[in-house]
Amino acid sequence: MIESAVRRKILDMNIKILFSSRVVDVKMEDKKIKAVVLQNETQIEGDSFIETTGSTGPMGNCLKYGNGCSMCVLRCPSFGGRVSITKKCGIEDMIGQRKNGTYGAFSGSIKLNKESLSKEIREKLNNKGVAVISLPKEQINKGKLDIKVCQQYALDAFAKNIVLLDTGHAKLMAPFYPLEKLRKIKGFENAKFEDPYSAGLGNSIRYLSIAPRDNNMKVIGVDNLFVAGEKSGFYVGHTEAIVTGYLAGNNSVRNIIGIPLLQLPVNLTTGDMISYSNEMMHKEDGNKLRFTFAGSIYFERMKEKGLYSIDKQVLYERVKKVGLLNIYDEKLI
Ligand SMILES: Cc1cc2nc3c(=O)[nH]c(=O)nc-3n(C[C@H](O)[C@H](O)[C@H](O)COP(=O)(O)OP(=O)(O)OC[C@H]3O[C@@H](n4cnc5c(N)ncnc54)[C@H](O)[C@@H]3O)c2cc1C
Structure with missing residues (x-):
């Protein structure tokens, strides 16, 4: 039920959605994207862009690194395969590896x-x-x-x-x-x-396209492109996509109006996860690591650093202490 609920929420916020619109190229001016180009050749201009194209497929990759197209939810045969926008900007993507060195990972x-x-x-x-x-x-x-x-x-x-x-x-x-x-x-x-x-x-085979980015979620090497979700790290799930998405969205607006970008402090779990995963994935064998609040190495770190809590009051005080209460509710423009 969640997909239609999210869709209604977005439309209620007067956000324009272009369905079945696949970005296939970019128009650059120096280190800035001027416009993205859709498959039907329409150009969409913008001041800031956020790429959330994920890291899965397309079919050729699922064949090369997996067992072929499994007809997953992405429906590449119907809608067309993933195109990496960062790559179109000339930025080299990082690719995840399994323990045995094979690229990508099975969902x-x-x-x-x-x-x-x-x-x-x-x-x-x-x-x-x-x-x-x-x-x-x-x-x-x-x-x-x-x-x-x-x-x-x-x-x-x-x-x-x-x-x-x-x-x-x-x-x-x-x-x-x-x-x-x-x-x-x-x-x-x-x-x-x-x-x-x-x-x-x-x-589906994932982790095939991760962008180099800073802890504001801005792509390194492009002045007005931000990333979130799987595109922004070796992230496992929805929660990681949500927290990186909020930050990328907020910073894309800050970037337009020329105010300092927001970096979440490491004494918040979200800030620590975003910066820790960024640091670790660039280390040797970092592309074999996976990051999620739900378990594995990051869950252990959360507990070690005393960040793990499900007490709402504790969390409220923690966010208040760093002056970030309701930060995403502030209208920037
Ligand atoms: C089988 C399976 C089970 C999962 N189970 C869970 C779970 O239980 N809990 C959990 O938290 N997570 C789960 N996940 C992971 C979760 O689905 C992903 O981490 C999350 O969807 C990533 O979100 P994203 O927006 O970064 O990328 P995606 O969800 O991959 O979305 C990227 C979108 O961009 C589109 N796209 C690509 N290229 C272009 C382009 N050039 N132009 C326009 N659009 C483009 C794609 O078609 C796609 O719709 C599961 C994943 C799978 C595959």
Whole structure:
């Protein structure tokens, strides 16, 4: 339900959305983007630009570094593949690597049609939100843990069991699962994939296009281009996309009116994650690291630095102390 809710919110804010508008090139003036060029050759001029094209695919990359097009949610065959805007500006993208050196990483989950699962599994999902089904020995494959994006789930338990989460569909926490193999497991005899459609074969390949940026989210080497989401780091999920997106959006406006850009302090979790991940990804083997608030190395750091808290009052005081309460509510222009 969230996509249409977000869409309504954006439209309510009088933001103009251009659907099915794929940027294929840029017009530059020195180190500034003057306009982006759409596939239909329309040029859209702007003072500041924010690139959030992600880091996945297109199909050629999913073939080269994965198991081919898995017909994922990006729908490259219908809408066209990702184009890196930073690359069009002449900036070299960083590419993520797996432990074995292969480029990119497999998206780590697939969705099954819940109705196609046994009554027992469905009830577990509906009542508890989760179902854990232990795998027969011959189906355990720990190798799959190293190839996936979400290193917070690269744990033994995820290799020894099928872990299902209720997201409306049944989300299976593995990058792909051959259908015939899956249907041999009790309760999965009629299993049917919902997303990606070819989840028996593979999944989308991510981390193929990360831009060099500063901690204001501005791209290094382009004066009026900002990045957020997966484009801005080896980030695993939505929360990271949201916090980098807010900052990039705010700074893109500051850049237009010529006031100092905002850098979130490291005594806020968001500021620390943005600067720490930026520093680490440029170190040797940094492109093998993954950053998320949800687990793995950054979660450990959050706890070590005393930043992890779910107490709203503590968080409120922390933001107040650095003078940033409601910073994104201030109208800059
Ligand atoms: C199977 C799967 C399961 C996931 N599960 C979770 C989860 O449970 N929790 C979580 O937090 N995260 C999850 N994620 C990760 C999360 O979806 C991503 O981290 C997040 O969507 C990244 O957002 P983004 O905006 O940076 O990039 P994307 O969501 O990849 O969006 C980029 C968009 O830009 C478009 N685009 C590309 N090039 C151009 C161009 N030139 N012109 C115009 N448009 C262009 C693309 O079509 C795409 O719509 C999952 C991802 C996958 C694939």
